[in-house]
Structure formats: structure tokens, C-alpha cells
Amino acid sequence: MTALQEVIQVPPTGKKVRRRRPSQSAHRWVLLAVVIALLVAWEAVSRLEWVNPMFVSRPTDIFAAIPDVLGDEKAVDALTTTGTSIWWAIVYAVIIGIVGGYLLGSVQVLRDAFYGPVNFIIGIPKSIFIPIFLLAFGINTQTAIYYGAFSGIFYVMINVVGGLDLVEDRHMMVARAYGASWWYRVRDIVLPASTPGVFAGIWYGIKNGLQGVLIFELFISVGGLGSLIKTYTNRLEIDRVFVVVLGIAVISIVLGEIWSAIERRLSRWRPSSTANADTGV
Amino acid sequence: MALQAKNLEVTYRTAGGRSVPALTDINLEIADREFVTIIGPSGCGKSTLLKCFGGLLSPSRGEVTVNGQPVTEPDPNRAAFVFQDYTLLPWKNVLDNAAVGLHFAGRSKAEGRAKGQEMLELVGLDEFAKQFPRELSGGMQQRVAVARAMAMDPDILLMDEPFGALDEQTRQKLGSEMGRILTETERSVVMVTHSLDEAVFWADRIIVLSARPGRIAKEIEVKAPRPRSLSFIGTDEFALIRAELFRLLEVPSAMAEASQ
Numbered sequence: 068m069t070a071l072q073e074v075i076q077v078p079p080t081g082k083k084v085r086r087r088r089p090s091q092s093a094h095r096w097v098l099l100a101v102v103i104a105l106l107v108a109w110e111a112v113s114r115l116e117w118v119n120p121m122f123v124s125r126p127t128d129i130f131a132a133i134p135d136v137l138g139d140e141k142a143v144d145a146l147t148t149t150g151t152s153i154w155w156a157i158v159y160a161v162i163i164g165i166v167g168g169y170l171l172g173s174v175q176v177l178r179d180a181f182y183g184p185v186n187f188i189i190g191i192p193k194s195i196f197i198p199i200f201l202l203a204f205g206i207n208t209q210t211a212i213y214y215g216a217f218s219g220i221f222y223v224m225i226n227v228v229g230g231l232d233l234v235e236d237r238h239m240m241v242a243r244a245y246g247a248s249w250w251y252r253v254r255d256i257v258l259p260a261s262t263p264g265v266f267a268g269i270w271y272g273i274k275n276g277l278q279g280v281l282i283f284e285l286f287i288s289v290g291g292l293g294s295l296i297k298t299y300t301n302r303l304e305i306d307r308v309f310v311v312v313l314g315i316a317v318i319s320i321v322l323g324e325i326w327s328a329i330e331r332r333l334s335r336w337r338p339s340s341t342a343n344a345d346t347g348v
Numbered sequence: 349m350a351l352q353a354k355n356l357e358v359t360y361r362t363a364g365g366r367s368v369p370a371l372t373d374i375n376l377e378i379a380d381r382e383f384v385t386i387i388g389p390s391g392c393g394k395s396t397l398l399k400c401f402g403g404l405l406s407p408s409r410g411e412v413t414v415n416g417q418p419v420t421e422p423d424p425n426r427a428a429f430v431f432q433d434y435t436l437l438p439w440k441n442v443l444d445n446a447a448v449g450l451h452f453a454g455r456s457k458a459e460g461r462a463k464g465q466e467m468l469e470l471v472g473l474d475e476f477a478k479q480f481p482r483e484l485s486g487g488m489q490q491r492v493a494v495a496r497a498m499a500m501d502p503d504i505l506l507m508d509e510p511f512g513a514l515d516e517q518t519r520q521k522l523g524s525e526m527g528r529i530l531t532e533t534e535r536s537v538v539m540v541t542h543s544l545d546e547a548v549f550w551a552d553r554i555i556v557l558s559a560r561p562g563r564i565a566k567e568i569e570v571k572a573p574r575p576r577s578l579s580f581i582g583t584d585e586f587a588l589i590r591a592e593l594f595r596l597l598e599v600p601s602a603m604a605e606a607s608q
Binding site: 260 | 496
């Protein structure tokens with residue numbers, strides 16, 4: 068350690084010493100134990116017929132139904148349809164939301180005019196707009212995409228506006244003092260400074276886009292996993308319903324984890340790189 | 349002569365439309381390689397004056413010239429700023445922060461990084477080039493801010509309370525080292541400070557501003573040669589000038605007397 072480092076007390080080369088806290092692995096075991104206990108309790112309640120097994124399947128029945136569902140051609144088609152719809156809904160929500168958010172956040176007139184209505188739409192259930200989407204675009208999977216995008220756009224926008232509010236005057240003053248052009252100010256100051264809001268917005272776009280597509284599929288029979296849940300429910304194949312729900316949960320968790328990893332990688336500069344968006348589903 | 353301010357006056361307009369004079373009747377000349385500190389009561393317009401020198405603020409009246417050229421907008425090659433609260437860009441690593449001015453000037457990445465690395469070596473932080481600002485102490489971040497300014501090879505360095513956010517021990521240690529670096533690089537430096545010790549320790553000349561509207565109340569020359577070691581703080585010259593500054597800033601009648 069050099070004399071300077073001794074005075075200022077900074078790690079010499081920035082190499083971080085990663086140590087797992089002793090409580091961390093214990094915490095994981097406790098979580099696993101809780102999950103197993105809940106599954107055992109669920110199984111017991113069902114076997115003792117405290118609830119009707121026809122309406123609430125046992126965990127063992129659900130796990131046994133997994134190969135059946137995976138072997139069902141309709142289920143595979145539904146997964147493909149929903150996966151494609153979710154992908155496009157997220158793409159539209161994120162792109163339109165980010166562009167709209169930057170416009171709303173940087174043009175005062177637009178902000179004054181539309182910030183209130185955007186907040187209003189966020190505050191009401193989006194499902195009340197489903198009939199309007201049906202009238203406008205018809206009963207098809209494309210409408211599910213539009214409705215999914217609609218469900219996510221406003222969350223992306225509002226978070227991007229919040230991100231723009233994080234741009235600090237002192238950084239803009241540095242850019243000005245060091246002769247940065249408009250383009251450099253946007254690229255090197257505004258965009259990176261607003262990334263926490265943009266990242267949070269993208270996550271909410273993913274989450275709400277996914278929900279929007281599934282809700283549309285549940286309400287309107289246009290195929291996909293939502294419609295499949297309805298079909299299995301009507302046939303009282305509750306174990307299969309739970310398999311589909313489990314599949315949706317897995318998709319959601321995988322998307323969340325992928326996004327969290329990307330965000331952590333892109334946010335290394337932040338004071339706490341673990342302080343990413345709330346990715347709880 | 350590096351910098352000249354003639355009949356400088358700055359007036360702010362409040363939201364209610366009222367004119368509030370911030371600076372008035374500022375006439376000042378700063379020579380090549382001269383180190384000038386500006387001190388005055390809180391709100392007297394020290395930072396406003398520095399912004400006028402760097403083109404970040406247009407004066408209401410009067411003119412600022414650097415090497416005979418009028419200052420109308422910021423030009424970091426002419427006058428580069430070091431601000432109070434580090435102001436490093438947290439999303440860029442130390443090297444890219446040091447080279448950011450060259451990047452904004454459209455210079456190639458290789459050229460910017462070579463110059464940035466050279467300046468980091470000058471301030472003793474070359475081994476921290478790949479780290480992010482959050483991984484550095486306040487004193488180190490301020491050194492990077494100095495490297496960023498020096499990378500522009502400016503005629504004048506404008507420092508706005510650069511060590512204001514640091515603790516006393518770090519300030520003294522850093523002040524001594526930066527004094528040596530700035531003397532070696534042979535720049536003209538204008539530094540705003542609210543610290544009596546800093547004002548005396550660094551300067552060839554101290555400009556004392558009166559309370560708002562700020563005007564030059566007194567100019568005090570510090571004769572001891574630069575760079576100075578920390579032992580200068582124990583000399584009679586330091587003590588006498590410090591006492592004079594204390595009197596001017598703490599006793600209102602003394603300031604009024606000096607202003608006349």
C-alpha cells in the first residue's frame with residue numbers, strides 16, 4: 068500500500084473481496100424448508116379432503132401432470148403463441164415507452180399536458196379497455212400484442228420521466244464548462260444519468276406487457292396460455308391449470324433474472340450496483 | 349497578462365422582476381503563472397465572478413478577456429473549471445473522466461486516453477484509471493477533477509472551492525501536493541475559497557470581496573515563494589496575513605474601511 072492510499076484509505080486496485088456472509092446459505096435453507104413445508108401442508112389438506120381435490124389439485128398430481136401438458140400439442144402451440152405475443156408486446160411497450168418518456172420528460176409543454184393523463188391511466192385497471200381494443204383491432208392474437216403493449220407503455224414512460232429528473236444540474240454544468248455540444252450532453256450526460264429510471268421502466272414494461280397478454284388471452288379466446296388455462300378449467304383439469312400457471316411463473320422469473328443480470332452489468336458505476344429495479348413479480 | 353476584467357458588473361433579476369446586484373465595479377488583472385485566491389463573505393459573488401471568468405455567465409456590464417480575447421462562452425482550452433463537489437461523471441471510469449473534455453472536443457479516444465493517463469500520472473492516480481469515481485475517496489476524486497481540467501492544457505485554471513467538501517486533514521495534505529503540481533505546471537490559477545488558511549497558503553495574491561454586491565475590498569500580496577510546504581503555516585507572514593483577512597471578514601467596519 069502506498070503512502071497516499073494509507074492516508075486516504077482506499078482499496079489499492081479496486082479488486083473486491085467477495086465473501087459470502089455466513090447467514091446467507093442458512094437463509095436459503097430456511098427458504099427451501101418453508102417451501103417444502105407449504106407443499107407438504109397443501110398435500111395433506113387435499114388428501115384429508117379439507118378442501119375439494121376437484122378444485123384444488125394436490126402437488127403430487129400437478130407434478131405428475133407436467134409430462135402430459137408438455138406432450139400436449141395444444142399446450143406447445145399455446146406456449147409459442149403466448150411467448151411470441153409477450154415478446155412483441157414488450158418490444159412495443161419498451162420502445163414507445165422510452166421515446167414517449169424522453170419526450171414527456173424533456174418537453175415542458177408535453178409534460179404539462181400529458182403527465183396527469185398518463186398517471187391517471189396507470190391508476191385504473193387496464194382491462195376496462197379490452198372492449199375498445201376488440202372493436203379497434205378485432206379478435207386475434209395481434210390484438211393481444213397491442214393490449215399487452217398498452218398495459219406496459221405507461222409504466223415505461225413514467226419511469227423514464229423519473230429517470231430524467233435524476234439528471235443533475237452539476238453534471239450539465241460540467242458538460243457546458245467543458246464545451247460539450249448538444250449531442251454529447253444527451254449521449255454522455257442525460258442518457259447515462261437517466262438509466263436507473265429507464266431500467267426500472269423496462270422492467271415494468273416486461274412485467275405489465277406479460278400480464279396484459281395473459282389477461283387478454285384469458286378474457287378473449289385467441290389462443291395462447293391464457294386461453295389454455297380457460298380450456299383446462301372448463302374441463303376441470305385443475306392439475307393441468309396449475310402446470311400452466313407454474314410455467315408462466317417460471318417464464319416470469321426467468322425474464323426477471325435475465326433482466327436483473329443485464330441491469331447489474333450496466334449499473335456497475337452506481338453507488339450500489341445491487342440497487343436495481345424492483346423485479347418482484 | 350493572462351486574464352483581465354474591466355468594469356465588471358453582474359445583476360440578477362428575481363422572479364418578481366426586481367434587480368439584485370451581485371457584483372459591481374470589478375477591475376482585475378491576473379498575470380501569467382500567477383495564483384490568485386478570492387475570498388469574501390458568504391453570498392458576496394465569488395463563484396459568480398469565477399463563472400464570468402470562464403464564460404459560464406455573461407456579465408450585465410463590463411468585459412472579461414483572456415490573452416486579449418473577449419470571453420463570451422466557455423472554452424476549456426482557455427479556462428478550465430474545477431468545481432467544488434468533484435462533479436465527476438459517475439458512469440465513466442477515472443480515465444474517461446480525466447479525458448472527458450477532450451472527448452467533448454471531438455478528439456480521438458486514443459488521444460484522449462493518452463492525455464488522460466498522463467494527467468492521472470501527474471496527480472498520482474494512474475493506477476486507479478479503470479475504477480469508477482464511487483470507488484475513490486473525496487480527495488482522490490478532486491485530484492481527478494484537476495487532471496480533467498489540466499488535460500485541456502488551459503491558459504487558466506478556475507477552481508471553485510475545490511477542497512470545500514473535504515475534511516481538514518485531507519485538505520491540508522492534498523493542498524500541499526496540489527500546490528506543488530500546479531506550480532510545476534506553470535498555469536495561472538484563480539481559486540475561490542472560504543477558508544482563510546487556503547487563501548493565504550496557495551496565493552501569490554489574495555482578492556478580498558466585500559459583502560453583496562461584491563466589490564474588491566482589498567488585494568493582499570503573499571511574498572513567500574511557491575510551492576510552499578506545510579511549514580509555511582507556522583511562519584509570521586502566514587499569521588499576519590491570516591489575521592488581516594480575519595479582521596476584514598469578521599469585523600464589518602474593517603471591510604467598509606478597506607472598500608473606501
